[in-house]
Amino acid sequence: MKLQDLQENWNKFGEQDPLWGILAWPDKSQNRWEIDAFFATGVAEIEEVLAYLERLDVQVAREAALDFGCGVGRLTQALAPHFRVVHGVDISPAMLALAEQYNRFGDRCRYHLNEADDLGLFADGSFDFIYSNITLQHMPPRFARAYLLEFLRVLRPGGVLVFQIPSAPRQKWRLLLQPLKPTRLWRLYRRLRYNDRPVMEMYCIPKARVLRLLRAHGARVVDVQPDTSADAAWISYRYCVTR
Template sequence: MDGPLADVARRWTALGASDPMWAALTDSGRGGQWDAGEFLRTGRAEIDAVLDLLRRRGCTPVLGTALDFGCGPGRLTAGLAAAGFERVIGVDVSPTMLEKAREVLPTELADRCEFVLNTATDLSVVPTDSVDLVYTCRVLQHMPPTLFRGYLREFMRIVRPGGLAVFQVPAGPAPGLAGAPVRLLPAPVLTRLREGMQMHSASPAEVSRLIADAGGVTVAIEEDRSAGPRWSSHLYVTQAR
């Protein structure tokens, strides 16, 4: 493994060793302040909200196999299993994040969750047409465009025909004063302020075009706040043809 993915892996392996739950969800303070139970409850609440959105958009997924891309400490992996998916695969580039995920996973969900280390720029660890739902949030935003474009194509490959890939991507800095620091400060300064977490964005037009080129269709583009107040962000509901 080399190039941009190696940089991502080093950064997130270090964060996984120091404070994995905070790195995955910075709503709580730095320094191990997350309670594991509360951390996992936020994942179940997020998954419940996503499934409700999909129902309202007329595309309820089959509760078969789900993939949590960039699973980190397993917050959403556990949430997907608790919501009723028969099998959930959590994929991450960081062994330290996966170690934490296995540690905090509730015993009653262990037989339905699998954590896989993936150090490739594709998802060849997952067979074609084998997944009913891909979900990822607060992950693609930390990947350089060359990486996240490739993973979007892979989402469309691994999802069964009619299956769904739901993912979040920032569109750019928020308008007005909220996004001013992102527009004005040099990228290296912003990365240091975020303790090494880089941020990247793509326009809705670009994302929709990538999905179409990969053989999918964009069902809905929803406003999203996962990237924080300094970014305009969207949640994409996409479907494999």
């Protein structure tokens, strides 16, 4: 699977059912999200994350933040009252067009299309805080690993990274599908089964591998805890990391 395939899939969500594509609550499909209620979930999530960091006694400078996988800006806007500037990055032009449309914070929220498997549009040490939730789980692990290393590169010394990714499926048979999903054969199957509809595919990286990757590249892992953001069929974790 190429990033172009991911972009095509998520652009379809952006065109057909963008808010549900971001927050897939069962009763909100087919464009049944009410916009204020949708964005209120982002405010609640960021308040919880900042309270979590406070409990860990982790100090965060409030200059620049990055929302990776920003979609229509649900979390970008929620971060804006807490930082001087927040950059939202996404692979879908359709999602980003809506993010600009919904933006209530002017230049404090800045949105970027990123079609590469790196964050080359940002210099080293650009951000005090990086947050990514329910995004890395929707891409093959080779892309997720590459972005994790890029998070460390663009994080300032003393900066804080919080991200979520599933570690394993609760049902072992799902693990057998992981190597198939990025293949051409799987894409053909998906096209035949779903036609033009987007598909919300899930991937994972075992917790032990995530920790090895982070530590091998100089990160300090402050905390790892079970997380419920992913589908209930997956064992998922939230990681808090500093440089």
